[in-house]
Amino acid sequence: MSAPKKPQAPQTPPEVETAALPQPDLETMLHGLLKSTPKLVEPGTPGQGQRCGLVAIVGKPNVGKSTLLNALVGQKISITSRKAQTTRHRITGMRSQGNTQFVFVDTPGFQTLHGNALNKSLNKTVQGAVADVDLILFVVEAGSFTPADARVLALLGPSIPTLLVANKLDNVHRRGDIAPWLQEMQKKYAFKEFVPMSAKNAKDIERLLGICEPFLPEQAWWYGEDELTDRSEKFLASELVREKLFRLTGDELPYTSTVVIDKFEEEPPQKKGQKRLLRIAATIVVERDGHKAMVIGDKGERIKRIGMDPRVELEKLADAKVFLELWVKVRSGWADDEARVRSFGYE
Numbered sequence: 001m002s003a004p005k006k007p008q009a010p011q012t013p014p015e016v017e018t019a020a021l022p023q024p025d026l027e028t029m030l031h032g033l034l035k036s037t038p039k040l041v042e043p044g045t046p047g048q049g050q051r052c053g054l055v056a057i058v059g060k061p062n063v064g065k066s067t068l069l070n071a072l073v074g075q076k077i078s079i080t081s082r083k084a085q086t087t088r089h090r091i092t093g094m095r096s097q098g099n100t101q102f103v104f105v106d107t108p109g110f111q112t113l114h115g116n117a118l119n120k121s122l123n124k125t126v127q128g129a130v131a132d133v134d135l136i137l138f139v140v141e142a143g144s145f146t147p148a149d150a151r152v153l154a155l156l157g158p159s160i161p162t163l164l165v166a167n168k169l170d171n172v173h174r175r176g177d178i179a180p181w182l183q184e185m186q187k188k189y190a191f192k193e194f195v196p197m198s199a200k201n202a203k204d205i206e207r208l209l210g211i212c213e214p215f216l217p218e219q220a221w222w223y224g225e226d227e228l229t230d231r232s233e234k235f236l237a238s239e240l241v242r243e244k245l246f247r248l249t250g251d252e253l254p255y256t257s258t259v260v261i262d263k264f265e266e267e268p269p270q271k272k273g274q275k276r277l278l279r280i281a282a283t284i285v286v287e288r289d290g291h292k293a294m295v296i297g298d299k300g301e302r303i304k305r306i307g308m309d310p311r312v313e314l315e316k317l318a319d320a321k322v323f324l325e326l327w328v329k330v331r332s333g334w335a336d337d338e339a340r341v342r343s344f345g346y347e
Contacts, residue, residue: 052101053134053216058156060148063139064167068199069093069106072209076313077229077236078106092230094223100213101221105133135161135215137208138189142166142196143181145188153189161215162189165208166196233318234264237280240310241326245284245295248306252294257286262327266320278318281325292328303328 057065066078073093095102107130130136136156140149143166156162164185172178182194193211197204223230242259263281284306286292296303303326311324 050099050101050218050220051213051216052103052219052221054103054105054132055135055137055212055216056105056107056130056133057137057139058107058130058152059139060146060152063141064199065139066106068137068139068165068167069104071199071202071205072102072104073228075228076317077231078239094227094229095209096221096223096225096227097209100216101223101225102209102212102216103222130155130157130160133160134217135163135212137163137165137212138191139165139167142169142172143178145181145185150188156189158190161192163193163195163211164189164191166194167199169196169204170198170200233278233314234261234280236317237261237264237278237310237314237324238282240313241282241284241306241324244306244309248302249294253286253291257284257291257295259284274321276320278314278320278322280314280322281327283327283329285329285331287330287332289330292330295328 057069059065069078070076070093073095077093093104093106095104138153138156166178166182169175169178178196182196185191185194192215195208195211197208199205229236238259238261242257245257245259246253260283261280262283263279265279267277267279269276284295284303286295294302295306297305307324307326311322314320314324315322
C-alpha cells in the first residue's frame with residue numbers, strides 16, 4: 001500500500017519569536033531532553049490502535065543520516081562513509097515495534113556546491129522526500145548550525161511537524177554548551193521537539209522512537225512485521241560495493257564514482273540444507289584512467305579487498321552464498337550527462 005500524498009511547495013520558514021529563557025531554565029530543559037524516554041505502546045490486536053507513517057531523515061551531507069537510519073531500523077540497510085554524498089537514493093527502512101510501524105526515508109545530503117546532473121538528481125530526491133511525509137527529522141551536528149544546514153532548513157514547509165535531531169552529541173565535550181545553542185535554534189524554526197542524541201547510543205534511539213510515535217497517524221501497517229527495507233538485494237549489493245570503494249580510497253577518489261550491477265542471478269539450493277546462490281557481476285564506474293588504476297591497486301589487491309567485505313555482508317543480509325565479480329570502467333564526464341545519470345539508476 002502506498003503512502004498518502006501531501007504535496008507541499010518548499011518555502012522558507014518564518015522566524016519564530018521565542019522569549020529569552022534564563023540560564024537555570026536552559027539547564028533544566030537540557031536535563032529533561034536527555035533523560036526523558038517516552039514509552040512505546042504494548043502490542044495489541046493487528047489493525048486495532050495501530051500507527052503507521054512516513055518519517056523523512058534530512059540534513060546536509062555528513063551529519064550522520066545513514067548511520068541514524070541503520071540504528072532506527074536495527075540493521076544496516078544504508079551505506080555510510082566519511083565522504084560526502086555517500087547516500088544517493090531515497091532509501092526506505094521499516095521498524096515495527098509495539099503497535100507502531102515507522103517507515104523511515106533516508107535522503108541524500110542536499111548539495112549546493114556543484115550543479116552537475118548528478119547533484120541535481122540528488123537534490124530532487126531530497127525535495128520529493130519532504131513533500132509527502134508525516135514527520136521530518138532535521139539532522140544537524142549538536143552545537144553546530146552552518147549555512148549548509150540553513151539551506152536544507154529552508155526546504156521545509158511549516159505544515160509538516162519537524163523534530164530537530166542534534167546528532168553526534170558524544171563529540172560535544174561540554175554538555176552545558178548545548179543549552180544556549182538549543183535556545184538559538186528555537187528562533188530559527190518552529191521545531192516540535194529538540195532531541196540531543198548520538199545515533200550510536202541505543203538508549204537515545206529508543207528515546208527518539210518514543211518521541212516520533214505520537215506524530216504518526218492511526219492506520220493499518222503498510223508492510224509486514226519482519227520487513228526491513230523496500231530496496232532489493234540487487235540494490236543493496238551495489239550500495240555495499242560503493243561503500244567499500246569509498247572507505248578504501250578515501251579522498252583520493254571523487255565522489256562521482258559509482259557502481260552498476262551488470263548481472264544478478266539467483267540459483268536455488270542444490271541439496272537439502274544448502275543455501276541459495278547469488279551470482280553478481282558489478283562494474284565500478286570512474287571518470288579517469290588514473291582513478292581506474294587507483295581502484296584496481298597493485299596487482300589487483302585493492303579491488304579484491306573492495307569485493308571481499310560486501311560479499312560477506314550480503315551473505316548475512318540475504319542468507320545466501322554469494323559470488324561477486326568486479327570490473328572497473330572509465331566513463332569520463334558521466335556525472336554531467338543527464339541521460340547517463342538516469343541510465344545508472346538515478347532519478
